[in-house]
Amino acid sequence: MFAKGVLRTLLAGTAAIVSAGTMAGTANAQAPGPAGTAAGTTVTNTAQASYTVNGVQQNATSNAVSFVVDRKVNLTVIANQPNNTQVAIGQTAAVTTFKVTNNTNGTQDFLLSSSQTPIQGLFNGDNFDVTNIHIYVDSNGNGTYDAGTDTATYINELGADQSAVVFIVADIPNNQANVLAGITLIAQVAAGGDTAAQGLPLAPSVAPNDDNVVDVVFADNDSDGLGPDIIYNGQGRAALGYEITTRNVALSVAKSQLVLTDPVNLAIAPKAIPGAVVQYCLVVNNSTVGTPASNVTLTDVIPPNTTYVANSMSIGAIALGGTCLLTGILDGVSLADDGTVTVPLVNYTGSFNATTKTVNARIPVLLGGTSVAATFRVTIN
Ligand SMILES: [Ca+2]
Ligand SMILES: [Ca+2]
Ligand SMILES: [Ca+2]
Ligand SMILES: [Ca+2]
Structure with missing residues (x-):
């Protein structure tokens, strides 16, 4: 957690420098990442008029106009493992691994939840539900679940274009008929800025644009390929499965x-x-x-x-x-x-x-x- 916190702090500092450069009208400011110019960056513009009167060069400068860049909220959630997690009947703390990427032009938190695939037997292969579900962030950034270390239950202060690994940890029931349980991770964008706290869920701004306010615009597209994609809801999701390959017998x-x-x-x-x-x-x-x-x-x-x-x-x-x-x-x-x-x-x-x-x-x-x-x-x- 500390390693990632340091990284994000440095990135935030870089963004601030970009912001200052833009405000000063510097032409060669550092290019933003794929998420675009950081939300809150002030963009200022003035116009000049030049003319001559009786052959004498004259200049006039317009008033300055400025606005702040609004927040374009986007995220992606993907499965961070190639196959379903293979488990044994009765196994505890079985892990599926996901990755959440912040495609927003600014730092924000992500709230995490899960949903189980409904049991539909042969229709979709899912024929059981896991139990004792927990969701944890890979706090030490090593990509694997470390019980007792990876304890954060939401993603805190994830910078623009940065990713976090998230684990769903669950128990497998002791039932011989079980084969496959689908599980979906849902990430919901939430306000960042309070580094020590879980932000409130973000909502898109409904009022007309205010040049001096960082408005919120949802630009997400839930492209999980499962059913109709729900766009502009500030959520991303991805699905994985727990697949029983080891069975015990009495x-x-x-x-x-x-x-x-x-x-x-x-x-x-x-x-x-x-x-x-x-x-x-x-x-x-x-x-x-x-x-x-x-x-x-x-x-x-x-x-x-x-x-x-x-x-x-x-x-x-x-x-x-x-x-x-x-x-x-x-x-x-x-x-x-x-x-x-x-x-x-x-x-x-x-x-x-x-x-x-x-x-x-x-x-x-x-x-x-x-x-x-x-x-x-x-x-x-
Ligand atoms: Ca299920
Ligand atoms: Ca870890
Ligand atoms: Ca926070
Ligand atoms: Ca605005």
């Missing part, structure tokens, strides 16, 4: 166990005695319908006082309520401990590392709204 893992056999009772009401075989069941569930989870990996270190049963891993077992159904073919496809077996079509794989005593199952794609179960067995030492 992934959960449930684990259960079942004693299958013991050395005494065999499979009839087996107990967890040494030598008994226990089957563990891992059910991974993606409850987010419509959004697959990729590269799901399950790991399980077998518990102390047990021994892994070689090649006992299976994957794709039918799960019900977080528990595997353990009857025959419902156990799923048996995997080799060395990871060499892949379940056809779905490409599930699994392995057992005897050194780390870790069971590992990999599911390349877990579709939304589906579960996959993996089982393995141990014996009680």
Whole structure:
């Protein structure tokens, strides 16, 4: 903020020099910028008449007439990034960046507001609204949003032909159906001159021209390309979008166990005695319908006082309520401990590392709204 303040002060000083030169009638005054001669500059003119009387040169000078240059208000607002901002579901403080340029022949403030694109689904692509919207000026002039530093909520004392970067900062709702939210920045011209305060909105002068008063004329053209352009309202606008490209899924893992056999009772009401075989069941569930989870990996270190049963891993077992159904073919496809077996079509794989005593199952794609179960067995030492 300080850097820009210094810059604007210097420019204001330059404008004052131009003004003094013009008032003095200096022919080679510094040329104004694209916004034109600074508002408030006094333009004075006098006329001379020369004549002779009886061969003697005579001169007459007219009275001086002068007027002050009026304020021609104009501005442009553009998106200051090439594409929509890509965001994740549930992201906070997502930023879109705009640039406001003061094309007025004088310094002024700009009030900032925003409007959300109405949700119209397929019609315009917008299907959600962002929340917790804030608008901040790039106070330290580095072009990126710095939370806690870029805190100004209006543009203060922007000189003629100068620009300011403005950020819209908003939160993204946590909804899987969201795709695109349009947002528009609106800049409204306001009076400058009080460097420490937010100026009041400017209004065009309606009274006839007063040569001694800086009248206000709106010359803006809201050319955002969105709908009919509204001209001469002292506003400029530009639109950008928040586009969701990263989605989270609600992934959960449930684990259960079942004693299958013991050395005494065999499979009839087996107990967890040494030598008994226990089957563990891992059910991974993606409850987010419509959004697959990729590269799901399950790991399980077998518990102390047990021994892994070689090649006992299976994957794709039918799960019900977080528990595997353990009857025959419902156990799923048996995997080799060395990871060499892949379940056809779905490409599930699994392995057992005897050194780390870790069971590992990999599911390349877990579709939304589906579960996959993996089982393995141990014996009680
Ligand atoms: Ca919207
Ligand atoms: Ca910044
Ligand atoms: Ca101000
Ligand atoms: Ca005037």
